[in-house]
Amino acid sequence: MTDLAAPRPASPGALLETALYAPNLAETAVFYREVMGLEEILHVEGRHHFFRLGQVVLLLFAPAATLLGGSDPSLPVPPHGATGEGHLCFAASAAEIQAWKEHLDAAGVAIEADFHWPDGARSIYFRDPAGNSLELAEPRLWFPDA
């Protein structure tokens, strides 16, 4: 029974890791490395590829592997694993979004949507090879002072 009245520490102030899942792990890892240009910091063949994204690590997992738990038997990492199309949004300036649109067009990656939100911030949407819905958006979408 969850006791909602229990006192709690200050709420978490930052993300450290976020995860996406890809049954076609190797192909999808190539996309993040070569098309998105992310720095790969670790990988375990057939299980995961991890990428640095500023102060956050993007974890790309093969769900069939992570449902079995961690990759090191001495570390009790709990099982997890999702199927279907996840979502993640990268922060980018208006100029960077335009450059990305042209890059993705040239790379043969379809732009699924491209619009401005009511506050004026632009978002473009595309998909990784696993079908995850990726977005590049101006931070002012959420943080007006950004």
Place this chain on the structure above:
Amino acid sequence: MTDLAAPRPASPGALLETALYAPNLAETAVFYREVMGLEEILHVEGRHHFFRLGQVVLLLFAPAATLLGGSDPSLPVPPHGATGEGHLCFAASAAEIQAWKEHLDAAGVAIEADFHWPDGARSIYFRDPAGNSLELAEPRLWFPDA
């Protein structure tokens, strides 16, 4: 056909949004608001609850709703939606992790794993009411200078 040789802009340097999915959306939103103490910045009943997490927005979605696309017919947000247990890790200091362990214990949230990585960083793992695997970890796990 993806052309991996196309020139590309500088790689994204920051995350703006990350997403988790919860078929039991309302119950799970209460967990993030009341147990984790995150600031809720937006919600659409039955579709999503969004929370601020430093410079990132944590999007909590009901996948049955997001598979239909966006909530505003005038904005062509592409469909997405995952099932199964996702993963997300919050950054926290060693002292904060200990305080969270005590808080989660008091709140009746089971700590599924609690260990130190080979580099000494501590992680604790628990689950939200949708079964997503949540972690609180010291940033030095990935960023030695943090």
